Amino acid sequence: MKRLKKENLAPFLEEMNNKRTVYCPQSVDEKDIILAPLGKGKITDEACKTSISFKSMLFPQKEEINNFSKDGVEKILDTGKTAVFGVRACDFRSMEFVDAFMARNEMKDPFYFAKRNNILVMTLACNCPVSETCFCTDTGKAPFLEKGFDLQFFDAGSFYIVESQSREGDKVLESDYFTGSDSKDGETLSKIKDNSMKAEMQAPGFAKAVEWLKGNEPEPEFWDDLATACIACGGCSFVCPTCTCSNIFDSPSNGGFMRFRTWDTCMYEGFSRETSGHNPRGSLGSRLARRYLHKIKDDPENYGVSGCVGCGRCSDACPVGLGMIEIIKQINRI
């Protein structure tokens, strides 16, 4: 355990930026706080949730995957070293979820893991909910991590208390910006953790709904009713840290062709439509059912963990007030 004075955060990240491209939440053009490469904006101390999680670093909105040239077809693997600071516990868990998904069936996604194997993730625990839509504790998890991380930062006022759980993390803590911890830091940490667990969050019925879904499923009409409000914009999926549906398309490039992979969403009508015109999910209601049920019904069944980490971004992004928080409420009313 070590300490980092808050005034030393920026110099520390800049020092790291010499070795790796460092991303952290920044206020860019005095607008939203977004995850951006260091130097793009101002590092802020404000407790925040970036509008898009750091999934975009590992699974970009658009990426080149294959190059078709006269020499053949090659895979394009981005193995640049990166680091990210300020990842919340919910987003870290979403990465663990996506790691497992991208590696299942012995078919590791090469493009994801090229980036994943070269990223250093520094998490920042939440002392309290950082937005009105947070509900991680309702999903049965804590606003901080118990295991699996390299480095975890806790906000202790004028400084951070930093824990390492890996050799990679230990190496980072060798930087001169970190100082030894005080004998009271352990106690402070316990207090921060206890307090963070006490906060009331937005989806207290989460566990009840998930339990009910184990043996039940809402009728199609339930989803059709909700679909009257949904405008199928797909925002919920794009901001979701565990959503990794993608599209693939080819485009001319340098005398050959480039194959791209982009984000896609199961909320779009054409998502599952086959060339014949047959569409197994032609109705918006059936697509809403798919989007929400696979997170909290199928994923627990398939992988033993919830596909929803309680970040609340779908509820932030939805222009018509759906999103997981509302869906949970509605399921509990059945």
Added chain:
Amino acid sequence: MEPEVQQKNKTDLVFQPQLARIERILPQISGHRLFQLKLINEEAAEQFSHLCGQFIELTVIGVGEAPISISSPPSRPGTIEICVRKAGVVTSALFKLHPGDQVAIRGPFGNGFPLDELKGKDVMLIAGGLGLAPLRSLLLSILDDRASFKDLVLMYGSRNPNDILFKYELLGMMNRTDIKYFFSVDSDDEGIWKQYVGVVTGLFERIEVNPETTFCALCGPPIMYRFVIQELKKKKIPMDQIFVSLERMMKCGVGKCGHCTIGKYYCCTDGPVFRYSDILDIKEAV
């Protein structure tokens, strides 16, 4: 269902198209052609093996990629045969290509029919339209190892007598006594059809099956499954002896892109062949 054969270095193959050459193009019925493909890399061509019911992701270079089932049986390696309907952007571009032209393929993907489980059993193949394409792979596999299976029945429904795929191949087998054929056509405007006119389910009145030993494999248009399965239920065939090959928008083929999900399953990795008893409760499955 688990794939029966684990490929070597699976991860290396994920999202790695391999160049292939169109060897021959055989005309089928209107709007359908059989393409014979061969991987250009000789080592890769030699190593390529598949299961009946598996599919490939076919790239028409510069146009895009589409999932296409393999029509040739594993027992006849070397050439990959795909029976394609000209339907969308990729297949329309494919129809403009000629023998000698290059395409790229990924795969084979999916699980395929459980051939070993069918051994020693009566097998009933039920195809509608282009659904014969993946079932042809199974049909030829069984015929190439005919002694390992008991009674073999093929039921094939087409729109009209001019829409029968693999017509000459099927005609060539007509003299065999070790396979029973039942054909149906939805309509026969020209009045040339001597056999059954009507939907494929009408053929079930003409057959007797032993439900204990009969295993079925189905592939056809989406509407077909529910009605055929009703008939199979009437014949008392257990639901876990029915295998359905389902079509979905299988974009990546490796269980990543999410387009082909059926309930908790991914059609491209858990399917496209499903044991019907496994998907009974999934409303959107058939």
